[in-house]
Amino acid sequence: MDPALSKPAAAPSLLAGYRPFPGVPDEVVDAAGRVRPVWDAFLRHLAAIPAEDLQHRFGRGDQYLRDQGVYLRQYGAEGSTERAWPLSHIPVLIEEAEWETLTAGLIQRADLLERVMTDLYGPGKLVSDGYLPPSLIAGNSEWLRPLVDVVPRGGHFLQFVAFEIGRGPDGCWWVLGDRTQAPSGAGFALENRVATTRTFSDFYAAAHVHRLAGFFRAFRDTMIGLQADPESRVAILTPGLLTDTYFEHAYIARYLGFMLLQGEDLTVSDGQLMVRSVSGLRPVSVLWRRLDAAYADPLELDPASRLGTPGMVSALRQGSVTLVNALGSGVLETRALLAFLPRIARALLGEPLQIPNIATWWCGQAAERAQVTAHPERMVVSPAMSMRQPFEDAVPVDRRGAALAEWLAAEGEGLVAQEAVTLSTTPAHIDGALVPRPMSLRVFLLRTPDGWQAMPGGFARIGRTPDPAAVAMQRGGQAADVWIVSPKPVEATTMLPPASAPYRRPLPGMLPARAADNLFWLGRYVERTEGILRLLRSRNVRMAESGPVATPLIAAMDPLFKAMGVDPAQGIPAGMISTLGAAISTAGQVRDRFSQDGWSALADMDKTARRMAKSVTPGDDAARAVSALLRKLSGFSGLVHENMYRFLGWRFLELGRHHERAMSMAALLATLADPKAPEGALDLAVEVGDSVMTHGRRFAVATARDTVIDLLALDGLNPRAIRFQLDGIKDQVALLPGAMDAGQPSTLSRAVLRIHTQLASEQPETMTTAALLSIQGQIAGLSDLLADSYLH
Amino acid sequence: MLYDIRLRITYDYDRPAAEGRQLLRLLPVDLPDLQRVQSSALKVDPTPAERAEFRDFFGNRVVQVALTGGHAMTRFEAVARVERTAGRPVPATAPALYALVAEIAAMRGLDAMQPHHFRNPSPRIGAVTEITAYTAKAAKPARDVIRAVESVGLALHRDMTFDPKATTVETAPVEAFVQRKGVCQDYAQIMIAGLRGVGIPAGYVSGYLRTVPPPGKPRLEGADAMHAWVMAWCGQAAGWVEFDPTNACFVTDQHITIARGRDYGDVSPVAGILRTSGHQRSSQAVDVIALQEKPASAAP
Numbered sequence A: 001m002d003p004a005l006s007k008p009a010a011a012p013s014l015l016a017g018y019r020p021f022p023g024v025p026d027e028v029v030d031a032a033g034r035v036r037p038v039w040d041a042f043l044r045h046l047a048a049i050p051a052e053d054l055q056h057r058f059g060r061g062d063q064y065l066r067d068q069g070v071y072l073r074q075y076g077a078e079g080s081t082e083r084a085w086p087l088s089h090i091p092v093l094i095e096e097a098e099w100e101t102l103t104a105g106l107i108q109r110a111d112l113l114e115r116v117m118t119d120l121y122g123p124g125k126l127v128s129d130g131y132l133p134p135s136l137i138a139g140n141s142e143w144l145r146p147l148v149d150v151v152p153r154g155g156h157f158l159q160f161v162a163f164e165i166g167r168g169p170d171g172c173w174w175v176l177g178d179r180t181q182a183p184s185g186a187g188f189a190l191e192n193r194v195a196t197t198r199t200f201s202d203f204y205a206a207a208h209v210h211r212l213a214g215f216f217r218a219f220r221d222t223m224i225g226l227q228a229d230p231e232s233r234v235a236i237l238t239p240g241l242l243t244d245t246y247f248e249h250a251y252i253a254r255y256l257g258f259m260l261l262q263g264e265d266l267t268v269s270d271g272q273l274m275v276r277s278v279s280g281l282r283p284v285s286v287l288w289r290r291l292d293a294a295y296a297d298p299l300e301l302d303p304a305s306r307l308g309t310p311g312m313v314s315a316l317r318q319g320s321v322t323l324v325n326a327l328g329s330g331v332l333e334t335r336a337l338l339a340f341l342p343r344i345a346r347a348l349l350g351e352p353l354q355i356p357n358i359a360t361w362w363c364g365q366a367a368e369r370a371q372v373t374a375h376p377e378r379m380v381v382s383p384a385m386s387m388r389q390p391f392e393d394a395v396p397v398d399r400r401g402a403a404l405a406e407w408l409a410a411e412g413e414g415l416v417a418q419e420a421v422t423l424s425t426t427p428a429h430i431d432g433a434l435v436p437r438p439m440s441l442r443v444f445l446l447r448t449p450d451g452w453q454a455m456p457g458g459f460a461r462i463g464r465t466p467d468p469a470a471v472a473m474q475r476g477g478q479a480a481d482v483w484i485v486s487p488k489p490v491e492a493t494t495m496l497p498p499a500s501a502p503y504r505r506p507l508p509g510m511l512p513a514r515a516a517d518n519l520f521w522l523g524r525y526v527e528r529t530e531g532i533l534r535l536l537r538s539r540n541v542r543m544a545e546s547g548p549v550a551t552p553l554i555a556a557m558d559p560l561f562k563a564m565g566v567d568p569a570q571g572i573p574a575g576m577i578s579t580l581g582a583a584i585s586t587a588g589q590v591r592d593r594f595s596q597d598g599w600s601a602l603a604d605m606d607k608t609a610r611r612m613a614k615s616v617t618p619g620d621d622a623a624r625a626v627s628a629l630l631r632k633l634s635g636f637s638g639l640v641h642e643n644m645y646r647f648l649g650w651r652f653l654e655l656g657r658h659h660e661r662a663m664s665m666a667a668l669l670a671t672l673a674d675p676k677a678p679e680g681a682l683d684l685a686v687e688v689g690d691s692v693m694t695h696g697r698r699f700a701v702a703t704a705r706d707t708v709i710d711l712l713a714l715d716g717l718n719p720r721a722i723r724f725q726l727d728g729i730k731d732q733v734a735l736l737p738g739a740m741d742a743g744q745p746s747t748l749s750r751a752v753l754r755i756h757t758q759l760a761s762e763q764p765e766t767m768t769t770a771a772l773l774s775i776q777g778q779i780a781g782l783s784d785l786l787a788d789s790y791l792h
Numbered sequence B: 001m002l003y004d005i006r007l008r009i010t011y012d013y014d015r016p017a018a019e020g021r022q023l024l025r026l027l028p029v030d031l032p033d034l035q036r037v038q039s040s041a042l043k044v045d046p047t048p049a050e051r052a053e054f055r056d057f058f059g060n061r062v063v064q065v066a067l068t069g070g071h072a073m074t075r076f077e078a079v080a081r082v083e084r085t086a087g088r089p090v091p092a093t094a095p096a097l098y099a100l101v102a103e104i105a106a107m108r109g110l111d112a113m114q115p116h117h118f119r120n121p122s123p124r125i126g127a128v129t130e131i132t133a134y135t136a137k138a139a140k141p142a143r144d145v146i147r148a149v150e151s152v153g154l155a156l157h158r159d160m161t162f163d164p165k166a167t168t169v170e171t172a173p174v175e176a177f178v179q180r181k182g183v184c185q186d187y188a189q190i191m192i193a194g195l196r197g198v199g200i201p202a203g204y205v206s207g208y209l210r211t212v213p214p215p216g217k218p219r220l221e222g223a224d225a226m227h228a229w230v231m232a233w234c235g236q237a238a239g240w241v242e243f244d245p246t247n248a249c250f251v252t253d254q255h256i257t258i259a260r261g262r263d264y265g266d267v268s269p270v271a272g273i274l275r276t277s278g279h280q281r282s283s284q285a286v287d288v289i290a291l292q293e294k295p296a297s298a299a300p
Helices: A037-048 A051-068 A096-120 A134-138 A186-199 A213-225 A246-256 A312-317 A329-333 A335-339 A341-349 A366-374 A401-414 A513-546 A552-556 A558-563 A574-589 A596-615 A620-643 A648-672 A681-688 A692-699 A705-714 A722-734 A747-760 A769-790 B097-105 B129-139 B145-159 B173-179 B184-197
Strands: A071-076 A079-084 A092-095 A160-167 A173-179 A233-237 A259-261 A266-269 A272-277 A280-289 A322-324 A360-362 A379-383 A415-419 A425-430 A433-448 A451-454 A459-462 A478-485 B002-013 B020-024 B035-045 B050-055 B061-067 B073-084 B202-209 B226-233 B240-244 B255-261 B280-290
Touching: A037 A092, A051 A079, A051 A186, A051 A596, A092 A096, A096 A160, A096 A173, A096 A329, A096 A341, A096 A433, A096 A451, A096 A478, A173 A329, A173 A335, A186 A213, A186 A246, A186 A433, A186 A459, A186 A478, A213 A246, A213 A280, A213 A433, A213 A451, A233 A246, A246 A259, A266 A280, A266 A312, A272 A312, A272 A513, A329 A335, A335 A341, A335 A360, A335 A415, A360 A366, A366 A401, A366 A415, A401 A415, A425 A459, A425 A478, A513 A552, A513 A558, A513 A574, A513 A620, A513 A648, A513 A681, A513 A769, A552 A558, A552 A681, A558 A648, A574 A596, A596 A620, A648 A681, A648 A705, A648 A722, A648 A769, A681 A692, A681 A705, A692 A705, A705 A722, A722 A747, A722 A769, A747 A769, B002 B202, B035 B061, B073 B255, B097 B145, B129 B145, B129 B173, B129 B184, B145 B184, B145 B226, B145 B240, B173 B184, B184 B202, B184 B226, B202 B240, B202 B280, B226 B255
Parallel strands: A092 A478, A233 A259, A233 A280, A280 A322
Antiparallel strands: A071 A079, A160 A173, A160 A433, A266 A272, A272 A280, A360 A415, A379 A415, A425 A433, A433 A451, A433 A459, A459 A478, B002 B073, B002 B280, B020 B061, B035 B073, B050 B061, B202 B226, B202 B255, B226 B240
């Protein structure tokens, strides 16, 4: 292209150096060098933003992503690491009219894939009639034999699919790959949208860009509509924390208001899939599966799976649950299928594919092998059965002539050749200038009761270099928002129901037993961390006063540290950091139930503690550092206390907190209020118990064993006292499901009442060290009872 | 030949078992021209909370049971009366090994007995270079596929030592092959790996073998065992031919089929884990009683 022509009048400064590659179509500039109308207004806006302001705006988008905890998990030789979400801030703009043609073609393809799926798990005519080679299916690890002849409830195998598409050299779209197993990226598309609108907030509002919320509302309504009855639930099934898209699972569960479950949360009872909740087994009839099918049922699928639910396939056989998408739909992702779909489309639909897929030759057939050997320079070769992203595992054909023919003849059944991809380019902002970078697009389709509906937008991948293969995010590619631009103003949709519908307060969600367990332990670990920090502060303050010589008082605290697994000689002890780490990992298991602010507070504290651990020395330095950490921790507790919805989840968190605090206070008093404890131990107990001021006000005398025991063990008004914790436990337990069993208090309720009554009847003088230890032991037993009743 | 078969599998637990779900492939199927089941029943003790029977992909009968837990013992007892014929004689002709690939390619369809399901490595039987080399050598002199299958089975019978202590149910084919020791499962798995390696579709058959006590000794009750052998696809005309490498013979009316599949995973008599915190012991007793006596001798 003549560079002079590519200098559009609209945004001279910005596009001055923008040079599309010869022979490669560009999203912004057409072949004649003119800016496409859909981009015009946006580029004018962009050009008017001063450079430093633009960086500031990009920073706003990035800040949003960091605040949301959006990150990219990258896999390397040394395991996986998390890095900042690589957002390319310039969105990809597509005209509404072009988008409609494109999505109509993708809807045709979705219908075709549904037909193929129905055949592969039913009559198998595509194979017996010669449209598909049998080895491609029989040798396919995603064609799941136990699912053959299992008809999905409702009749459809596919409810939510995605297509990876790109624009070919002729400017037309083509399909690069089909995503039917458990397409990811819709949640990231939503996050890219929010971050991009933060960047261009003033422009976006009036830019006629189709909103995404309507699609997600349709998604939620469709899932709810698939329920067998209103009593059953919709849930999202995730492989868990270690999967690269877990963030998206938790985010979308929160956004749509669905439970986020792992395989162990589910069980099958009488052919019905049930969630193990704190209220007992409850039916789940719709499961949005983000777990690969082979792992879903260790009994009938991969027996090595630790992520699945034994009996899942039998529940499907009984038609009691809808999986989105059906188990086995991964077979449609097989790369070699692309070679056969054009012909299958004509056979099954009686029409050609409206959007072609990338030219593909399965090398198991002689005619196809001849094609490949004739034009090796235009081809890449990859495994026929690959389900991976396009470009991820393709290699250029480096053999020629006889060597190539021999290779293909020997291993052809396992290979496909594909036309080497060229992708259109779109602007990326690199080093202060817009430069053309290759782009591919993921488009999402949802089957609603009224037919397929496309998300008006998508997930764009932008290459870091001009090489089309570099769009893969694992290879440094970036993500970008996709704007579908209408010539007319668009409807501003939200997730809220239309105003005309009568308001109905939804029932609070159900609490899976595993989530309750994690919340209980989160409460315990956070409280334990606080207890350790308070002990550390008191010790280090005394060290600062007494110098390095360990006084009897300091030595008296040693058993308390030992019980918590902490070496107090370290400034910021590793034992404290690992307890905090345990809090963070339990919090990570319930991220869908938890505010982003709370999560950020914990993560921030962890970061600070680790940094401090490198330099902080015992004594005054440590006392200050620990105080700073205590303030951060109270920030987290405040967020939870002020913001968390007071329902079942909160109750388990509170139970954990009360439980831990009661236990550690009993231990503290048994150690420091023991008659044999050294001088000053009572003051120390009051200080660690954060009750110095209260003690002064209540008793106006120096500490004595009676006053300390009264204030820290028996006083129901002191939020640090054991009694206060037992009041709290009693209140919360009474509100748990099944607290009363046929008019009688449950075993757990009775045990709580017993301890509570006992403590309430104690006097400071009867509250001996032995009595404290006995109370501590009884409270410890509550944890087991609670687990038996609710947490399995 | 008419048989009464009884199989009893017992698990004893040190501590009460947790809830569990299992798949049982213990009941024989009808096989056209080969085997007819006159009656069969499966008893599970304790009585399961759920029980359902279905046919799996390969046509085997599967009973799925769910146990609620708390029991110290589980017992599965399957009884069946089965009529078994010798089937058709082993075909005299079959394609040569090199011609088999074209015969496979001509087969279209995905139904269970298509050779396509049995060509590739399966979860428990991967491709093993040494076994393939061994198989290729043993099969080389044979004039056709059936004779190749027979030669490989005879070679294994000659080179392997039957040793129940050498392997377990989880031993990989390559391990058993390296030590040249094992039981019927190992013989079958090695042979399947080898046949697939040289291009012959092969599958795993589980079942029973009638055993005959030594002359003058009474038949000991429960002394028989479950057995396994190999099925190999020998071209369109010959179809599936079954060979028992442990006993160096094509199958006869002394073999009774329970289940067929790609490997042990597809046919395992009891699948699924019953969780228990303590130790568990299992025992197995099999009786295969021929109602019309006819002597033969073989080892399981």
